[in-house]
Amino acid sequence: MRADDKMRQDSTFNREAYWQQFFDFVAPRAKYLTDNPLLMISADEFFFNRIEFYLFRPITAGGYLWYIPFDYDAEKAEDIARNKWISRREARMNDMKEIQKKLQLNPTDFSAQVCQLRNFFSTLEWHKDQYDTATDDFAATMAVVSHPDLVRQGILAFRDYVKENEIKVVEQKPMTKGDSIFQRIIEPYKGNVLFVDFWEMSCGPCRAKMLHMRDEVEANKDKPVKYLYITDDTPEKCKSFLEPNNIKCEHIYITPSEWGYLQQKFNFTGIPFVVLFDKQGKQRKDVTVEQLLAE
Numbered sequence: 457m458r459a460d461d462k463m464r465q466d467s468t469f470n471r472e473a474y475w476q477q478f479f480d481f482v483a484p485r486a487k488y489l490t491d492n493p494l495l496m497i498s499a500d501e502f503f504f505n506r507i508e509f510y511l512f513r514p515i516t517a518g519g520y521l522w523y524i525p526f527d528y529d530a531e532k533a534e535d536i537a538r539n540k541w542i543s544r545r546e547a548r549m550n551d552m553k554e555i556q557k558k559l560q561l562n563p564t565d566f567s568a569q570v571c572q573l574r575n576f577f578s579t580l581e582w583h584k585d586q587y588d589t590a591t592d593d594f595a596a597t598m599a600v601v602s603h604p605d606l607v608r609q610g611i612l613a614f615r616d617y618v619k620e621n622e623i624k625v626v627e628q629k630p631m632t633k634g635d636s637i638f639q640r641i642i643e644p645y646k647g648n649v650l651f652v653d654f655w656e657m658s659c660g661p662c663r664a665k666m667l668h669m670r671d672e673v674e675a676n677k678d679k680p681v682k683y684l685y686i687t688d689d690t691p692e693k694c695k696s697f698l699e700p701n702n703i704k705c706e707h708i709y710i711t712p713s714e715w716g717y718l719q720q721k722f723n724f725t726g727i728p729f730v731v732l733f734d735k736q737g738k739q740r741k742d743v744t745v746e747q748l749l750a751e
Contacts, residue, residue, distance in 0.1 A: 544596035548572060552600045569601045573610050580617060587621065634721030637714050641686065642737070645706070649681040649748040650733040654715075654724065657689050657697060662728040666703050672745070673705055680735065681745055682706055688715035 542550075555568050576597040580590060594614050601607055631639075642650060653669075655662035666685065673683050683705040687694065691709055698707065710718070722731060732740050734748050 544593050545599050548596045548600045564602050566603055566606075569603055569606050572597050572600055573606060573613075577613060577617075587618075590617070632717075632721060634717040637710070637717050638721060641684070641708055641710075642733070645682045645684070646737065647680065647735055649735055649745055651681065651683045651745055652731045652733070653683070653685050654718070654722075654727050654729040655685055655687050656727060657687070657693055659727050663697060665728050666705075667701060669705075670701075670703065676745065676749075677704075679749055681749060684708055686710060686718070688712045 551572070552568060555565065556562065576593055579593075594610075598607065598610060601610060642652075653662075653665070655666065657663070669683065685703070685705050686708040688710055691707075694707070694709075697703075719725065722729065732743060732745065732748060734740050734751065740748060
């Protein structure tokens, strides 16, 4: 058991006097212990962690952070005033002032800024889906970070967090009727590049496009790509065009109501309408089948 753990368990332990001795020892040596970027690549990776959790622990401990919304809320404002809660930005600023006062460090101390960033990112999971709160805390943290490399790393890391959670939000959206219909259609072709063409017999450009695509379809017949032609016409109605013209593709026949749901899903009215999907099943834009096959 560490000495500070033993002392915390002692009811007679004078915390203020203990930490004052700690600061008295650390302050003259702070420039060697904190403002040293080489600590980030030291042989003992836990050394920097000890600096974070021990050297700065008495400073950050007990700080109360609170999200203050941009839109005024009278009830919340009264609650904040009554409990004397402070904003995250003010709390972060107070931390840095305390560092300057107790450790005699400059507010731009490298390690102090690293610790502020690490503290923020280590608590992101607490925010869960409260993205406004996370953004507010990030802005408050960046207010006390001035080192160019740390600013860049902080912004990039938060950007990754936003992107990751945007993906989760999309994945968690309820599946629509159009989603369900389309998933049923493409299920047998998983793992292939998909060229999906919506067409009808009454559409001259649709038929012309299918004729134009015959060479590409033949050239790629042994490659992991499937050409799906989806129509709400009946097989009997399409037979007179498809068979004489040797249109060798995957022909999908759906009902008019299913066609309507897919129109809503992909937001199209005119045909022919083509969408491409990569081998992972992700819709792609501004690419060709050959580019997707080469990936």
